[in-house]
Amino acid sequence: MPGTEPTHSPTPAARGRVAVVTGASSGIGAATARRLAAEGFDVVVGARRVDRLESLAASIGARALPLDVTDDASVTAFAGALDRVDVLVNNAGGAFDAAPVAEADLDSWARSYEVNVLGSVRLTKALLPALRASGAGDVLFVSSTAALISYEGGASYTAAKHGVHTLAETLRLELNGEPVRVMEIAPGMVRTEEFSLNRLGSQEKADAVYRGVREPLVADDIADCIAWAVTRPHHVNIDLLVVRPLAQAAQHKVAREG
Known part of the structure; x- marks a missing residue:
């Protein structure tokens, strides 16, 4: 069930490794933190909503640190509190409107780029020395x-998400020959408690996105993909994994019942 702690035996590849998950106070981030902890990683979770973060951390034996990926000082403090990092899951992000270009809210555009793209750049830049030092x-x-x-x-x-995609591709080229893998998971329709609500502004509109869709993905499905990717032998790089529910054949092609 979504939101429940998965039951998995620890993976030998995870033993002693530190995994950082951003945007971990809800949705895919929280599910990923739970799953990586179950796999045997030492998990560090970061997000702005510290109360929710600390509750999650207490339930899975993780370490919670406040983190605002849009703030340089917050990112610097977060990185400075870490002695070791083996895995960075750049999950913090979101969508904040559904307006056509002709009616674009530039503040919403700026927020989307700041959170999704620049936030990922800040964290990656700050933690890359530790990721290199890990040797894997x-x-x-x-x-x-x-x-x-x-x-x-x-x-x-x-x-913004096209920006994240090209960020991953570019970083992979730049780190070629170094002991750091660069991976990307690209989810399709995932039903979480906040994504569509934050984007559309009302529960009614958010529910309509998934109405009639048989078994949209849930956060645990994406956490499963992330855990699989980071526990492959380190010479195996999952460049890009696209995952959709069976009901979604393409962005514009979704089977709806009734």
Whole structure:
């Protein structure tokens, strides 16, 4: 069930490794933290909502640190509190509107780029020395199928996620020959408690996104993909993994019952 702690035996590849998960106070980030802890990683979770973060950390034996990926000082303090980092899951992000370009809210565009793209750049830049020092580091970006295809009403989000996608591709080229993998997970339709609500502004509109869709993905499905990617032998790099529910054949092609 979504939101429940998965039961998995610890993975030998995770033993002694420190995994940092951003945006971990809810949704995919929280599910990923739970799963990586169950796999045997020493998990550090970061987010702005410290109360929710600390509750999660207490339930899974993780370490909680306040983190605002849009703030340089917050990122510097977060990185300075870490002695070791083996895995960085750049999950913090979101969509904040569904307006057409002709009606674009530039503040919403700026927020989307700041959180999704620049936030990932800040964390990656700050933690890359530790990831290199680990001798077997992983940087994993949670993007979206919106990183690969555009759609009406999604420009502020698709533009930002396209940025995340090319960030991952560029970093992989730049780190070639170094002991750091660069991976990207691109989820399609995932039903979480906050993503569509934050984007559309009302529960009714958020529910309509998933109405009639048989078994949309849930956060635990993406956490499962992330855990699988970071526990492969380190010579195996999952460059890009696109994952959609069976009901979603493409961004614009979704089977709905009734």
